[in-house]
Amino acid sequence: MSVYRIAANQHRTTCILDVKTKNPTVKTFTFKDKYCAKAEPGQFLMLWIPGVDEIPLSILDARKDGEVTVAVKKVGEATEALHSKKVGEVIGMRGPFGNSFTIKNGRILMVGGGTGIAPLLFLTKKLASKTTKLVFVMGAKTKEELMFIDELEELCSKGNVVATTEDGSYGIKCLATAPLERLLAKERFDVIYTCGPEQMMRKVFDLVEKHRIALEASLERLMRCAIGLCGSCAVGRYRVCRDGPVFTASQLREVKREFGISKRDFNGKRIPLE
Ligand SMILES: Cc1cc2nc3c(=O)[nH]c(=O)nc-3n(C[C@H](O)[C@H](O)[C@H](O)COP(=O)(O)OP(=O)(O)OC[C@H]3O[C@@H](n4cnc5c(N)ncnc54)[C@H](O)[C@@H]3O)c2cc1C
Ligand code: FES
Numbered sequence: 001m002s003v004y005r006i007a008a009n010q011h012r013t014t015c016i017l018d019v020k021t022k023n024p025t026v027k028t029f030t031f032k033d034k035y036c037a038k039a040e041p042g043q044f045l046m047l048w049i050p051g052v053d054e055i056p057l058s059i060l061d062a063r064k065d066g067e068v069t070v071a072v073k074k075v076g077e078a079t080e081a082l083h084s085k086k087v088g089e090v091i092g093m094r095g096p097f098g099n100s101f102t103i104k105n106g107r108i109l110m111v112g113g114g115t116g117i118a119p120l121l122f123l124t125k126k127l128a129s130k131t132t133k134l135v136f137v138m139g140a141k142t143k144e145e146l147m148f149i150d151e152l153e154e155l156c157s158k159g160n161v162v163a164t165t166e167d168g169s170y171g172i173k174c175l176a177t178a179p180l181e182r183l184l185a186k187e188r189f190d191v192i193y194t195c196g197p198e199q200m201m202r203k204v205f206d207l208v209e210k211h212r213i214a215l216e217a218s219l220e221r222l223m224r225c226a227i228g229l230c231g232s233c234a235v236g237r238y239r240v241c242r243d244g245p246v247f248t249a250s251q252l253r254e255v256k257r258e259f260g261i262s263k264r265d266f267n268g269k270r271i272p273l274e
Contacts, residue, residue: 008035009227011048013092016085017067023144026115027083028060028071029091036068036096041123042218042246045070045095046226049085053078056223056241058119058195059096071118071147097226098245101216106190107133109183111204113176113196114140119218120195121148121155128155135183137162139176139200143169177203184211191216198273202260205252215249221263232264 018030036045039062047070048054055078061069074083085091101123108131112120117138128134134156140146142165152161162179163171172179177200183189184207194204195218208215221233221240228242236255238244243251252259262270 005227008096009094011092011094013048013090016087016089016091018069019085019087022071022147025074025145026071026147027074028069029082029085030067030069031091031093032066033068033093034066036093037062037064037066039068039096040100041126042100042119042216043096043098044226044245045093045097046223047082048092048094049078049081050090050092052081054092054094055079056097056220056226058115058218058245059122060118061122061125062096071115073115094226097241099243101193101218101246103127103130104191104214105130105132107131107188108135109180109189109192110134110136111176111180111192111194111196111200112136112138113200114145115147116194116196116218117147117152118195120193121151123193124152124155133160133189135160135162135189137164137176137179137183139164139166139196141166146170175203176200177207180204180207184213189213194218198260198263205249205259208249209253215252216246217252218245219247219259220245222266232266232268234264235259 014031020028039059044056044058046054047057057070060071110120136152136156164174164176191214193216194201201217219240223241224230224232226241228239233240265271
């Protein structure tokens, strides 16, 4: 492990500088951290909520002034405790960890679902000025759960953000993968980046296999050490924390029997993905 990686794995503490409510279940938290401020889109950090737990979170933004932002969905004990934190309170972190999306130019298609939109927004900020075309397809269950539409509409040219909701409360009533099928049937894209629920990403992968396009997908697994030691994030021969979280189509082909189908629980037992 490089000296930089060893240093990045040291626990640090910092104060929350800003909290924003994005929707009823998601808040963004901004803080200063010199290591995570150098993160690239796709990388994640381990955020420590004192007295509660340490959880993996994708980096939503990392800026030259040292500020880092994460978007957090309230789903259980640790995320609930974090949601109750205010500006000035102390949190801890390690990281950044994992690989990042490859920055490519040309015709780009992004497919994001739920909090998976966060790392793709970070990537869009880096790519928007370099691409020939950038289309962002985003999906959520309801309008309330759709995030970062304004930011994405500012970054992508007019008409290139396609929003879908399962209940039809905003955009097109369908899964995010439906407009994707239509887009791929009529246009050529050089690369697809995706992050979100794994069943969604599996459908994207199956379509990509049919259309033979480059793919980068960011996976989530249970994470504890985040440095490739404990094995809780294993998918096939890969450790998602160290070899991912971003995987290419050829890597996903190797783990086809697990990708979008199963994961390991905290006891290492393989369980179906919800
Ligand atoms: C690489 C990566 C990036 C992530 N990025 C984000 C993000 O940007 N925003 C966001 O809101 N969430 C993100 N998550 C998911 C987030 O880590 C979990 O929602 C969080 O750990 C739940 O903790 P909890 O105590 O609130 O809930 P719990 O009640 O403990 O768990 C609820 C569910 O969250 C998942 N989970 C719990 N602990 C972990 C863990 N240590 N590692 C992975 N998953 C866990 C499990 O599926 C569990 O069923 C990411 C996960 C990974 C692996
Ligand atoms: S979280 Fe321990 S090996 Fe990946």
